[in-house]
Every structure is written in C-alpha cells, then in structure tokens.
Amino acid sequence: MTLFIEQLINGLQLGTMLFLMASGLTLIFGVMGLINLAHGSFYMVGAYATALVSAATGSFLIGLAAGIAAAAAVGALVELIVIRRLYHRPHLDQVLATFALILIFSEGTRWLFGSSPLWLNAPAALSGSIALPGGSRYPIYRLVIIAVGIMVAVGMYWLISRTRLGMRIRAGESDREMIGALGVNIARLYTLVFAMGAALAGLAGAMVGALQSVQVGMGEPVLILAFVVIVIGGIGSIKGALYGAILVGVVDTLGRVFLPLFFRQFMTSSEAAGVGSALAAMLIYILMALILAFKPKGLFAAND
Amino acid sequence: MIKSTTPSLAPRRVPTPAASWHDRKHLVQIGLLAVLLLAPLSAYLLGHVYYVNLASRLTLIAMAAVGLNLAIGYGGMVSFGHAAYFGLGGYVAGISAYHAFDFTPVIGWPIVIPGSDSMLAIWLATMLVCGLLALVIGTVSLRTSGVYFIMITLAFAQMVYYFANSWPTYGGEDGLPIYLRNSLPMVDTQDPLTFFLICFGGLVMSLALTSRIMKSRFGAALTMARLNETRLATAGIAPYPIRLVAFVISAMITGLAGALYADLNGFVSPTMLSWHMSGELMVIVILGGVGRLYGPLAGAILFVMMETLLGGLTEYWKLFLGLVLLLVVLFAKHGVMGWLAGRERP
Amino acid sequence: MTDAVLTLAHLNKRFGALQATRDVTLDLRPGEIHALIGPNGAGKSTLIAQIAGSLKPDSGGIHLAGQEITSLSVAQRARLGLGRSFQVSSLAEPLTVLRNVMIATQALQGHSFRFWKPVHRDESLLTPATAALERMELTHRADTPVSELSHGERRQVEVACALALTPRVLLLDEPMAGLGPEGSARLTELLETLKHEVPILLVEHDMDAVFRLADRISVLVAGGVIAHGDSAAIRANPQVREAYLGD
Numbered sequence: 086m087t088l089f090i091e092q093l094i095n096g097l098q099l100g101t102m103l104f105l106m107a108s109g110l111t112l113i114f115g116v117m118g119l120i121n122l123a124h125g126s127f128y129m130v131g132a133y134a135t136a137l138v139s140a141a142t143g144s145f146l147i148g149l150a151a152g153i154a155a156a157a158a159v160g161a162l163v164e165l166i167v168i169r170r171l172y173h174r175p176h177l178d179q180v181l182a183t184f185a186l187i188l189i190f191s192e193g194t195r196w197l198f199g200s201s202p203l204w205l206n207a208p209a210a211l212s213g214s215i216a217l218p219g220g221s222r223y224p225i226y227r228l229v230i231i232a233v234g235i236m237v238a239v240g241m242y243w244l245i246s247r248t249r250l251g252m253r254i255r256a257g258e259s260d261r262e263m264i265g266a267l268g269v270n271i272a273r274l275y276t277l278v279f280a281m282g283a284a285l286a287g288l289a290g291a292m293v294g295a296l297q298s299v300q301v302g303m304g305e306p307v308l309i310l311a312f313v314v315i316v317i318g319g320i321g322s323i324k325g326a327l328y329g330a331i332l333v334g335v336v337d338t339l340g341r342v343f344l345p346l347f348f349r350q351f352m353t354s355s356e357a358a359g360v361g362s363a364l365a366a367m368l369i370y371i372l373m374a375l376i377l378a379f380k381p382k383g384l385f386a387a388n389d
Numbered sequence: 390m391i392k393s394t395t396p397s398l399a400p401r402r403v404p405t406p407a408a409s410w411h412d413r414k415h416l417v418q419i420g421l422l423a424v425l426l427l428a429p430l431s432a433y434l435l436g437h438v439y440y441v442n443l444a445s446r447l448t449l450i451a452m453a454a455v456g457l458n459l460a461i462g463y464g465g466m467v468s469f470g471h472a473a474y475f476g477l478g479g480y481v482a483g484i485s486a487y488h489a490f491d492f493t494p495v496i497g498w499p500i501v502i503p504g505s506d507s508m509l510a511i512w513l514a515t516m517l518v519c520g521l522l523a524l525v526i527g528t529v530s531l532r533t534s535g536v537y538f539i540m541i542t543l544a545f546a547q548m549v550y551y552f553a554n555s556w557p558t559y560g561g562e563d564g565l566p567i568y569l570r571n572s573l574p575m576v577d578t579q580d581p582l583t584f585f586l587i588c589f590g591g592l593v594m595s596l597a598l599t600s601r602i603m604k605s606r607f608g609a610a611l612t613m614a615r616l617n618e619t620r621l622a623t624a625g626i627a628p629y630p631i632r633l634v635a636f637v638i639s640a641m642i643t644g645l646a647g648a649l650y651a652d653l654n655g656f657v658s659p660t661m662l663s664w665h666m667s668g669e670l671m672v673i674v675i676l677g678g679v680g681r682l683y684g685p686l687a688g689a690i691l692f693v694m695m696e697t698l699l700g701g702l703t704e705y706w707k708l709f710l711g712l713v714l715l716l717v718v719l720f721a722k723h724g725v726m727g728w729l730a731g732r733e734r735p
Numbered sequence: 736m737t738d739a740v741l742t743l744a745h746l747n748k749r750f751g752a753l754q755a756t757r758d759v760t761l762d763l764r765p766g767e768i769h770a771l772i773g774p775n776g777a778g779k780s781t782l783i784a785q786i787a788g789s790l791k792p793d794s795g796g797i798h799l800a801g802q803e804i805t806s807l808s809v810a811q812r813a814r815l816g817l818g819r820s821f822q823v824s825s826l827a828e829p830l831t832v833l834r835n836v837m838i839a840t841q842a843l844q845g846h847s848f849r850f851w852k853p854v855h856r857d858e859s860l861l862t863p864a865t866a867a868l869e870r871m872e873l874t875h876r877a878d879t880p881v882s883e884l885s886h887g888e889r890r891q892v893e894v895a896c897a898l899a900l901t902p903r904v905l906l907l908d909e910p911m912a913g914l915g916p917e918g919s920a921r922l923t924e925l926l927e928t929l930k931h932e933v934p935i936l937l938v939e940h941d942m943d944a945v946f947r948l949a950d951r952i953s954v955l956v957a958g959g960v961i962a963h964g965d966s967a968a969i970r971a972n973p974q975v976r977e978a979y980l981g982d
Binding site for chain 3: 604606620
Binding site: 120170176177178180182186187188191193195196313315358365366371373374378382 | 461469529532533536537539540541543544545547551552554556557558664668675679705706707711712714719
C-alpha cells in the first residue's frame, strides 16, 4: 500500500512535468496550428541554463529564473527567425523544419558543453523528505514539483479565461482571420505565445534536471510522451493536456512498477521482469490506441 | 441511365510541351542509377571495400525512403514512424539468424517456426511481419489525419522501440549480432560487391514497383485520395482502404530495406527503430523532392555524402545537416530532383 | 410515389439547439428536375449532405431505386448511382480534366485494387470518360490541368464527373453559381435534355433558371419543406412569397 501511494505520487509528479510540456505544445498548436518538435530543445535549454547559472551563483532559484528566461528568449528568437515562416506551410514542412531545429540545438549544445552530463542539485532547503501515511518517507522536492505544476495549471486557467491576453488566445484558436480583423497584432501575439510555451518547457527541464542529469537529448523522451498526452487529451485543448498528462504520468509510472510484480505471480522473477517491463513500456501507447479507437480526436477535442 | 453517345476514339494526344522536361527527367534518373552502380564497381576494382559497403548503405537507405515516399509523397500520409518497419525488418533478419545459429525455433508453440539463415525466407517473413504491423498501426492511425496522424505514427513507432529496448531475449538495448551474413542459394553474400548488387536489385525493384503501382488504377485512386478525398468518395471509391493498402505496401518496402540493412551491418539494435531514424528517412525523402520517384535516391546520395564529407571534418556534422535541411524546407521546396530534373507534373 | 428513383422520408437532423432538417419528405421521379430552393440558412447544405452520405440523419430514411441507403457511406451511395456536383468546385486541381473524370469510371468497374495495368492505356476507363467529356462539350480540354480552367469549365467538369458514374440520380448543388448569363444559359439547355436520361435534384439560387427548368419545386425554410408544387404554384404561394421572396 505504501509502495502504491509512493508510486502514485511519482506518477503525479511525472504527470505535472508532462503537463508543463504538453500545455505549451497544445497551446502553440491551438493558436498557430503549428506542430513543434523542437519543444524538447527548450526543455534542454532551460535545464542547461539553470545548471550553469546555479553552478556560477550557487543559487538554485537564480538558476531557475535564468533557465526560464533563457528558454523564453530562445523560443522567441526561434519564432522570429524560423517558426513564423512555417505557419502557413503544410504539417510535413513544420515537422521537418523543427526536426532540423532539434539537430541544430542538440549538436550545438554538444559542441558548446560537451557530451558529458552537467549536474544540478535541488536547493538544500528542499532536500529533506516528509513522512507518508504508512511510514515511508517522500522527498520534499518532488512534492514541490507537483505544487509548481498545479500552480502553473491554475495560472494558465486564470490567464486564458480571465485576462485580455487569454481572450486573444481564445479568439486566435477559434478564428485566425477574425483576430487579425480585430486589430490585434498577430505577429506579436504569436511570438508571445510561443515564448510562453518555451518558458514552460524550460521550467519543466530545469526542475527535472535536478532529479536526473542535464544532458543533450534529455528533452526527446519527454517530448514524445507529451505528444501522447496531447493526442489523448485532444490537440489544442489545455484541459485535455492536463487530464492526459496526469493519466499518462500515473499509468506509465504504476505500470512500470506493478506489471513486473503482477507477472511474478505466475512466472520466474527474471521472466516477469522481462515481460513486465516490455509490456509496461508499451502501456501508454496501448492506452492511446484504445482511446483513439473510440475518440479519434482525443478526449477533449478543442477545434475540429 | 445515360445513353452512351458514340465516343470518339481519336488517339490520345501526348502533350508536346512536356517532352523536353520528360527527357531531362529520364536522363537524371538513369544518371543517378548509373553513378550508384559504377561507383562501387570501380571502388571494388581498386580494392576500396569500405566504399562498396558505403554504397550498399546508401542504397538501402534510399530503398527504405522509397517505401516511405509511397506513403508521404504519393499517399499524402505523413508517417513519422517508418523506423518501426525498418527496424522490425532488421529484427526479423537478426532473430531468424539467431535461432538458425542456435538450432532453436523462433516460435515453438502452437506451431513450430524454425529459424532460418536463408535471405529468401527472411524477406518473405519480413514482408509478412511488417505488413501485419502496418495493418494494425494503419487501421488505428488512418482514422485520424493531419497532425494526429503524424503524432500517432510516431507514438506507435516509439512503442515498438521501447518494446525492443526492454525485451531481454534479443539483446534489449544492446541489440543483436548477426554472426554470419544470411545466405542465398548459389550466391556468395559475404562478398561486398555481390551484396551491393543484391541491395541495388532491391532498390531498382522497389522503384519499378512504385512507378508501376502509381500508373495503375490503384495509383490513380491513391493520388486522388491525396489530392481530394471528397472527390474520390464521390466517385464511388472509399479512401480509407486505398490508403491502408498503400501504407502496408510502403511499410513492406521499408521493412525489406531494414532486413538487408541488418545483414549489411551484421547487427541490429533499437537504434534502427528510433525516432531519429524515422526523422532521417523523412529528411531523405524531402531533400530529394517529395513525391518524386527518384527523390529518395537523390536524397540518400546527398545525405550519405554530407555524412561522409562533413562527418570526416567534424563530429558535429548533424548541426550542418540541420542547417541544410532548414534551408531546403524554407526555401527549396522541390528538393534535389526539382533542381536537377525540373518541376514534376502530377 | 412507387416509381420514384430517390425518396426522402421524414428526415430529421439536429445540431444542438438548431433543428437543421425538420421532417423532410420528398421524392425524385424519372425524367424530372426537382428543384430545392430556400433562403440562406434554410438547411439546404445539411440536407444535401444527408442525401450524399457525408452526414447521417438523426431519424428518417433515404431510398435510392428502392434500396435503403440511409446508413451507407458516400462511396457506397456513389456506386449505387448517386452522382453529385459541389457548390464549391471539388476537383483535383493539378490533374488533367480527363484524369478527374476517369476516377469516376474506375469505381464502376469493380474495386480499385488493381496494381499493374497502367490507366493511361486502359480503354475500358478512357472510353466512358471521353464520352462523358464529349457530352459536356469538354473534349478539347481533356488534357488540360483543372487549375488552368475557367470557373464555368470547372462546373462543366463537375457535371461530367457525375455523369461518368452513369448515375441513376444527379444531385446538383448550385451548378449555376458564378457562371455568368451565357454559361448559365448553356447549362440550362444541357440540363433540360439531360433530365430525360437521368432525373436531377437541383439546388439553385438562380430563380430564373429554377422556374424555367424545374418540373417541381420544394421550398425549404428553417429546415422544413413549407411548400411544394410546380413553378406556377410556387410563384403564387403566399407563404413562399412571405418567407422567401421577402414580400
């Protein structure tokens, strides 16, 4: 039971990270109609900047701020130079151009900082753990990640439903021609939305960077999970991204722990580990296929 | 019912303005094939086996991209998961050879399927297995379109990738060696030039097949499914099965290339299944010119040349690949074939 | 009623609060042009979509030549002989006129899973496609890509595509739109002879053409048929004048 609670919280933590990635991706798709593979690169940029600035200043918080700022700045720059040429292009071109951006970012980072990972430590104040019901202890830092994720979700809800910017974003989602006619500066809105998505990815990368190592290619597995999330949730829907992220985070985490345990009931433990982990690796994709079989546009399809 | 008015059976005119374009395209096509055939021949005679194997690699990447081009270029199905079929073909070759080496069956129950080191058996099995996987993935994915299709094909390929990574029997993430290249009757597949010729044959066959298919009724329907789905349905042909069959054929071609690729390297690993592989196959199709019969070959030549030349200068050559790709996508939409052979008429 | 080629019985379609189709019952008989008119937003497009098969009605039935087609797909209906043209031209722009028409003849000859024989030498496809083009006076444009055609010519190609299916019923969605007086007159003439070969359900905004061509007219307002009759009856109908002609 303790193991279950612990893994459930781990799942939630993965889910909130996925939400930070997926909400940016889905917002960019919803508003600009753009599929952005380079989103994982912003995650990496956020983690690198945080690790470098933290190491230089000795402060995780300053590092984190720098990481978010760097990701947002790189996002805005990429939007200005490359992305805005792609809005009216077919998805194939968008995929390839942003794939090219991944190559440029990954190899560029490797060139500048080498292939060996950087290390980033969580702030000392958050390095302790607290007791869970059942007696085991759980690291505070991971709980803080979940809290940050929830704050971002609430913040995004507020931003989109209550503010002027949010109104423009919603208008942009439902009718791209209309919003231009309303006299909103679309180019600036798009740059802003793109930079915001990049900043969220940078935030996720920075926070996860303190749990794992900071290295080239770290954004890619997360990017693909985030794709699964937004396909399940419905592309363009922030709400879908939230539910999808938590679903994928929890199912993936629990599957990896409990499927091998389950197969151990009727197999030798090495066999069970093999079958269990192979099946667990496929679990969220099977989940995605099942959901799509019934709802081809995802759970909360935003714009048809 | 409409009374059939007597149709005029005047001979169909071949539009004349296109003739010169036509010739130039054929010259470029023959030129590409000739270079691909003659370069390794001369390298072999000069004793540079490395270049023969490089040509085999190029040929197989081109063949895999020919398969993908059928889906993307001709069918309008932007599959971001063709590494699944490429890698699966590789694993069929690897697994079959592994069991043939061990004298154990691939499947022991309910029917016994023995391992085999015969390329013919492996190719047949590859087509079956890749076709089945594509049928399953296509059945789900083709219910969607646009960005959904791109992401779902990517996600399914990742599923296969993670499965291969975590399934310990065949090496997991370390991959599976093929100790002795699989064999063909009366042919020495160990010989680099002979093996190159097998690969070259595979490429030419897949080009010929694609060309033939696209001129047939099926090709006409597939073209219409890409250009205007509504028109196709209104004409009485359901688009979904047409797309699905094209997707399956496309996967089979890419899978065959993968089986040969594993034999070339004597090794298969999850790298062949990774999404970078899917991305690179797409890059090759685009560099060459999407929907052009010889585009994948032109793209593969450019890709392998960049890899060899730039890769010799810097280990960060993919940075430059990225820059070139970005420029091609943004500013040169018709790819190498568009530049060499002029604009394509559909 | 029994000899009708196409019948719609009590069709209903609702989108949320909007009743887009309200208990529509009408039929199409051999040798006639049955026109469907109505102001913008009356639900003509929704009704056409249900007949063609891209929308499923919530209730009611559609029969084509005695066979129930209510739950068949667009492609299945086309194979049973439902030819249609679109309000907005729906051709494959880069392909030639002939190729656009040939795809329709292809479906008539069984499935399209034939991978070997090149279509450009396939007389069994070329002959009927050429005939349909000739019927629409388009023979000289056969090898021209659709993207180079004028608006009026595209309309003609649309009809040729529908004819190439050797349909039992033609469903024409505003074929006169954007044609100009001369093109409009030519098409009117053509439809007048065509109707004896295949009955036509005509949705049209051009009232002159409708009153000249239609044997019967149904008036659609707010999703329902409010009046039905020949030209004279419709012209005289006070309800129609009020709802539609804006008196």
